[in-house]
Amino acid sequence: MFLDLSEEQSLIRETAREFAVAELEPVAAAVDRGEQQETFFENLRKLADLGFMGLNVKDEFGGAEAGVVAFSVAITELSRACASTAVTVSVNNMVCEVIQAVGSEEQKRNYIPKICSGEYLAGAFALTESGAGSDPAAMSTSAVADGDSYVLNGSKVFITSAPYAGVFVVWAVTDSSAPKGKGISCFLVESGTLGCRVGRAEEKMGQHASATTEVLFEDCRVPASAMLGCPNEGYRVAVGELAGGRIGIGSLALGIGQAAIEAAARYSLERKQFGQQISDFQAIQWKIADAATDLEAARLLLMNAAYRKEQGRSFAKEASMAKLFATEAANRGCYEAMQIFGGYGYTSEFPVERYCRDVRITTIYEGTSEIQRMIIAREVLRNLA
Amino acid sequence: MYFQLTEEQSLVRETVRSFAEKELAPSAAERDELERFDRDLMFDKLAELGLAGIVFPEEYGGAGADYISYAIAVEELSRVCASTGVTLSAHLSLGANPVWLFGSEEQKKTFLVPMAEGTKLGAFGLTEPTAGSDAGGTKTFAVRDGDEWVLNGSKIFITNGGDAEIYIVFARTDKDAQKHHGISAFIVEKGTPGFNFGKKEQKMGIRSSPTCELVFENCRIPAGNLLGKEGEGFKIAMKTLDGGRIGIAAQALGIAQGAYEQSLSYALDRKQFNQPIAGFQAVQFILADMALRIEASRLLVYQSAWRASAGLAYGKESAMAKLSASETAMWVTTKAVQVHGGYGYTREFPVERMMRDAKITEIYEGTSEVQRVVIGAAVARG
Numbered sequence: 034m035f036l037d038l039s040e041e042q043s044l045i046r047e048t049a050r051e052f053a054v055a056e057l058e059p060v061a062a063a064v065d066r067g068e069q070q071e072t073f074f075e076n077l078r079k080l081a082d083l084g085f086m087g088l089n090v091k092d093e094f095g096g097a098e099a100g101v102v103a104f105s106v107a108i109t110e111l112s113r114a115c116a117s118t119a120v121t122v123s124v125n126n127m128v129c130e131v132i133q134a135v136g137s138e139e140q141k142r143n144y145i146p147k148i149c150s151g152e153y154l155a156g157a158f159a160l161t162e163s164g165a166g167s168d169p170a171a172m173s174t175s176a177v178a179d180g181d182s183y184v185l186n187g188s189k190v191f192i193t194s195a196p197y198a199g200v201f202v203v204w205a206v207t208d209s210s211a212p213k214g215k216g217i218s219c220f221l222v223e224s225g226t227l228g229c230r231v232g233r234a235e236e237k238m239g240q241h242a243s244a245t246t247e248v249l250f251e252d253c254r255v256p257a258s259a260m261l262g263c264p265n266e267g268y269r270v271a272v273g274e275l276a277g278g279r280i281g282i283g284s285l286a287l288g289i290g291q292a293a294i295e296a297a298a299r300y301s302l303e304r305k306q307f308g309q310q311i312s313d314f315q316a317i318q319w320k321i322a323d324a325a326t327d328l329e330a331a332r333l334l335l336m337n338a339a340y341r342k343e344q345g346r347s348f349a350k351e352a353s354m355a356k357l358f359a360t361e362a363a364n365r366g367c368y369e370a371m372q373i374f375g376g377y378g379y380t381s382e383f384p385v386e387r388y389c390r391d392v393r394i395t396t397i398y399e400g401t402s403e404i405q406r407m408i409i410a411r412e413v414l415r416n417l418a
Numbered sequence: 419m420y421f422q423l424t425e426e427q428s429l430v431r432e433t434v435r436s437f438a439e440k441e442l443a444p445s446a447a448e449r450d451e452l453e454r455f456d457r458d459l460m461f462d463k464l465a466e467l468g469l470a471g472i473v474f475p476e477e478y479g480g481a482g483a484d485y486i487s488y489a490i491a492v493e494e495l496s497r498v499c500a501s502t503g504v505t506l507s508a509h510l511s512l513g514a515n516p517v518w519l520f521g522s523e524e525q526k527k528t529f530l531v532p533m534a535e536g537t538k539l540g541a542f543g544l545t546e547p548t549a550g551s552d553a554g555g556t557k558t559f560a561v562r563d564g565d566e567w568v569l570n571g572s573k574i575f576i577t578n579g580g581d582a583e584i585y586i587v588f589a590r591t592d593k594d595a596q597k598h599h600g601i602s603a604f605i606v607e608k609g610t611p612g613f614n615f616g617k618k619e620q621k622m623g624i625r626s627s628p629t630c631e632l633v634f635e636n637c638r639i640p641a642g643n644l645l646g647k648e649g650e651g652f653k654i655a656m657k658t659l660d661g662g663r664i665g666i667a668a669q670a671l672g673i674a675q676g677a678y679e680q681s682l683s684y685a686l687d688r689k690q691f692n693q694p695i696a697g698f699q700a701v702q703f704i705l706a707d708m709a710l711r712i713e714a715s716r717l718l719v720y721q722s723a724w725r726a727s728a729g730l731a732y733g734k735e736s737a738m739a740k741l742s743a744s745e746t747a748m749w750v751t752t753k754a755v756q757v758h759g760g761y762g763y764t765r766e767f768p769v770e771r772m773m774r775d776a777k778i779t780e781i782y783e784g785t786s787e788v789q790r791v792v793i794g795a796a797v798a799r800g
Contacts, residue, residue, distance in 0.1 A: 034427075034486060034724050035420035042419070102419050298798055318794030325797045326718075326738040333717035340421045354710045403703075410702035413709050417682050 036336070038106065045103045048083060049110035057114035064117060064242035065387050073242050074154055074197065076118060081151025085111075085122055087129045089343075094133060094141055095149035101277075101339040105284040109332075112288030116391040117242035119288060121155055123281030124193050128156030128202055131274045132221070135262035140221060144200050153199025158278075159189040159222075159248050160204050160271055167404050169204070170214035170268055174250060176205035181257050183207070183220065185250040188232065191398070195231045195246040199224055203250070204267050211265060219267035220259045228253030239390030277342060278399045279352040283335050283359035286395040287328060290363030293370035293388040294324040300383075301373055311373070320369040327362035334358050350412035357405035360395035367392045423486070430472075430487040434494035437467060443498040449626035450501070450771050455581055457539070460502045460626070461509070464495075465536020469506060473727075474518055478526055479534035485723035489668040493719075496672025497679075498768075500775035501626035503672055507665030508577035509533065513540015516586050516603065516658045520646035529584055529605055541582035542662075543573035543606075543632050544655050551788050553588075553655055554598035558634065560589035565641045567591075567604060569634040572616065575782070579630030580615045583608045586658075587632070588651045601651035605643040612637030623774030660733045662783045663740040664726060667719045670740070670747035670779035671712065677747075677754035677772045678708045684758055684767070695757070704757060708750045715743040734796035741789040744779035751776040 038046065056076050063069045080086065088104040090096020097103075104126060112119035129145050136144070147153040165172040174187025185205055195201070201222045208216030222229055232247030262270050298321050301312035311317050338351035367389045371378035378385045396402045423431070441459060449456060464470055473488045474480025488510065496503030514533040517525055532538040549555035558571025569589055576585075585606045592600030606613055616631030646654050682705060685696035695701045718739040725732035751773035755762035762769050780786045 034423065034720060036721055036724050038419060294797075302798065312798050315791065315794075318798070319790045321797050322741075322790040322793035325793055326742055329735075329738055330714035330718050330742055333721060334714055336419055337421050337713075337717060340419050351713075354713055358710055358714055406703045406706040407699070409706035409709055413682065413705060414686065414696055414702070417686060 036333075038102070041099060042103045042106060045088070045097075045099055046106040046110055049085070049107040050113075052080070052083065053111050053114035057111065057118055061115040061117075062381065062384065062387065064115065065239075067241060070242070073118065077121060077154050078151040080111075080118070080122060081149060084149075086125045086151065087145065087149035088126055090126070090129045090133055090145060090149060094129070094145035096129065096133075096145070101280065101343040102336060105280055105335050105339040108281050108284040109288040109291070112285040113292040115242070116285060116289050116388075117240045119285045120240060120243050120282075121194055123278065123285060124158060125156055127274055127278045127281060128158065128200070130277055131202060131270065132261065134274070135219075135270055136221075137258070139258070140261065144221060147199055154197040155194035155199065157192050157194045157198035157201045157248070159192050159195075159201045161189060161191045162187070163190050167401055169271060170217065172204060172206060172217065174203070174205040175209065176207050176218060176220060178207070178257070179254075182254050183257060183259070185220070185222070185228070185253040185255065187250050189248045189250075191235065191245055192248045193243060193245055195248050196234075196244045201229070201248060202261065203248075204271055205250075207267075208265050214268040216265050217267040217271075218264050219261040219270050220255055221261050222250075222253065222255055222259065226253055226255060238393055239387065240394060275399060276349045276352045279356035279405075280335060280338050280342065282395055282399045283331070283338075283352075283356040286360040286363035286392060287331050287335060289388050289392045289395070290324065290328050290331070290359075290366035293363075293367040293385050293392075294321060294328065296383070296385055296388075297321065297370035297373040317373055320373060324362070324366035324369055327358075328366060331355070331359035331362045350409055353400070353405040353408040353412075356400065357402050357409070360392075361402060363392050364396060423490075426483060427487050427490055430483065431490045431494060433467060434469070434491045435497070437463070438494050438498045438502075442495065442502055446499040446501075446626070447765065447768065447771060449499075451625075451765070453620070453625045455501075455505075455626055455628045457581060460499075460505050461539055462536065464502075464506055470509065470536030471514060471530075471534020473510070474514065474530065474534045478518070479531040484727035485664060486720055486727065489664055489671075489719055489723040492665050492668035493672035493675065496669040497676040499626070500669055500673050500772070501624045503669040504577055504624055504627050504666070507662065507669055508542060509540045509582070511662040511665040512542030512658060513578070513582065513584055513586060515661050516542075516645060516654055517605065519657060520603070520650070520654050524642070525605065525645065533584060538583040539578055539581055540584045541576055541578040541586070542658070543576050543579075543585050543587040545573060545575045546571070547574055551785055554601075554652065556588055556590055556601050558587070558589040559593065560591050560602060560604060562591075562641070563638075566638045567641060567644065569604065569606070569612070569637040569639065571634050573632040575619065576630055576632050577627060577782075579632055580618065580628055585632065586645065587634075588655055591648055591651075595649070598652035600649055601655075602648050603645040603651040603654045604639060605645055606634075606637070606639055610637055610639060622777060623771070624778055659783055660736055661726065663736040663789075664719065664723050664732075666779055666783045667715070667722070667736065667739040667743040670743040670776065671715055671719050673772050673776045673779065674708070674712050674715070674743070674747040674750040677751040677769050677776075678705075678712055680767065680769050680772075681705060681708065681754045681757040701757060704753050708753060711746040711749065715739070715746045718742050734793055737784070737789040737792040737796075740784065741786055741793065744776075745786060747776040747779050748773075
């Protein structure tokens with residue numbers, strides 16, 4: 034075992050931290066209020082310039098080729114300042130990675146560099162539907178072959194970055210007679226394609242700067258070459274890529290949790306009640322101790338999952354463990370941080386109020402906590418049975 | 419970042435697991451029932467495997483391995499018998515390690531080598547009836563008289579007490595000094611006149627590990643048995659406990675792992691409503707949470723062990739590891755009894771013993787409450 038970061042990983046973390054402090058933190062509250070959207074976009078472009086949109090992507094496609102551990106620590110640093118930016122970066126990385134993993138040479142050369150360079154502000158994953166959340170195989174969006182093209186019909190919901198995505202990774206049923214999950218294929222649909230349009234925007238509790246909208250397909254015709262990976266193997270692709278995405282979301286939650294508890298620890302040293310700093314009260318010390326312990330365990334679980342993915346070993350169970358633990362630990366940490374801030378924590382005067390709203394989604398998206406537990410249980414029982 | 423075990427660490431796991439399953443497991447329930455410490459099985463055999471001084475250099479009788487190997491050894495022993503796990507942890511981390519850290523060359527030759535080789539069993543006497551979490555409240559005192567120190571007082575809850583040959587004992591040497599100043603550490607051998615054993619505790623768990631009172635009545639020990647400098651005792655105790663937490667965290671981890679594995683196989687075996695209970699999500703989620711909490715604790719334990727061997731500060735990390743692993747052990751064993759239902763409440767299945775054994779890990783070598791104080795202070799300092 035060797036549990037330090039390498040020099041390159043440390044450098045990436047430092048770069049992410051410096052950028053987060055200098056560029057993201059000053060505008061995080063404003064972009065949360067729906068202001069300064071242009072700055073939010075500008076920061077995405079700057080992050081692309083720094084190589085953060087393809088951290089685990091090969092150099093030949095414009096990626097940084099820095100690995101999964103580097104990806105994890107970078108997302109954590111960004112989310113300490115602005116979770117909306119971090120989730121956009123995480124999803125962009127995952128879009129690049131799925132194209133790199135199963136795309137044709139032409140698809141790789143065409144799309145990955147555009148996301149890595151910032152030419153596309155974002156890529157988007159269009160998997161979830163109104164009737165297919167935790168059970169994505171229940172999707173009803175269809176893609177019907179018609180000569181040299183496919184015609185897509187249906188709608189997707191909760192799609193991150195949709196309004197400014199250059200390309201969508203879209204899952205649709207191509208064989209409706211196949212058993213559940215066996216007839217789904219994956220397509221790359223460019224924004225602006227006729228019949229593809231961005232629908233209603235969700236009004237969310239947090240992560241406001243990151244857009245979440247419907248995406249509608251109405252007789253949307255794409256060339257057969259737009260298919261990503263093999264026909265009817267889309268579900269397997271989705272499941273595989275979600276495991277990688279979980280490392281991203283766990284890392285994001287960790288960053289929010291760390292930011293919250295560090296802010297609370299600082300506040301506890303300044304705030305005086307009953308004639309002393311509230312940090313002198315054990316009731317306060319314990320909240321900080323529990324959160325710090327939880328987040329440290331979460332960090333190690335994330336590093337372990339990232340390390341395994343980087344080594345090409347199985348990592349689905351470890352990624353689920355890391356996502357489940359980190360997101361739940363971060364939620365607890367944020368709420369305890371708000372408690373330490375007392376009434377002030379409930380106001381937007383301190384960022385902990387935003388942290389609490391931003392962190393709540395992390396136990397829900399990219400696989401709810403309940404789904405993570407199902408995956409973990411399946412893995413541990415399979416190894417025994 | 420590199421998360422794999424080395425060949426040596428993997429070999430330690432295989433060796434100790436095989437020993438534990440073949441030799442310890444068959445008698446664990448009976449030893450618990452009879453409160454029987456089987457020294458040959460629970461210590462001498464460990465010494466034959468090179469575990470008694472696994473982390474110390476070979477020239478001092480050790481095996482020259484790292485702290486992760488040590489943690490793995492305690493974990494694997496505790497997976498089937500927590501009493502054996504704590505025997506090794508108390509011997510190595512509390513008895514032998516302070517001599518390694520603070521002893522003179524002569525003290526190392528005289529006391530560390532036989533402990534590391536496993537010919538002598540070690541123990542640690544800090545706790546007193548009125549000095550538990552507040553070790554600064556030590557009342558046992560030592561007075562210098564010529565070439566000797568004269569000890570008076572008593573120590574309670576001493577693991578390996580009565581059976582160990584070498585004791586690290588803390589006593590006040592400066593009555594005027596405040597609290598944790600004025601305490602010194604001494605090496606006291608079994609058989610020294612004036613050193614006797616008092617009450618043996620009857621405990622809820624780890625019943626096969628002896629816990630005994632030490633009584634000092636005008637006990638004279640040579641001046642050369644002062645460990646470290648006069649007045650350094652509190653520092654020695656705290657440094658020793660930093661390392662001890664790795665051992666207890668590993669013990670808790672092993673208990674949790676054992677109870678988790680029992681639950682997994684029971685859940686696959688036990689049928690209700692026409693299917694194995696592992697088919698129910700309510701049970702699956704318990705198993706998933708067990709696996710998760712154990713994995714998180716394991717990483718914290720190995721991280722603190724790794725830091726200890728790498729020469730990095732590890733006080734905060736070992737407190738986190740101990741807090742997380744002990745609370746995980748309590749949670750997992752309680753849930754393990756639940757998964758076993760009524761059978762889990764009986765001695766027919768080992769989870770009943772495991773739950774009793776787990777409880778002490780939240781208490782000894784620094785309660786969960788003390789760990790939180792240690793962690794809270796470290797985090798606030800930044």
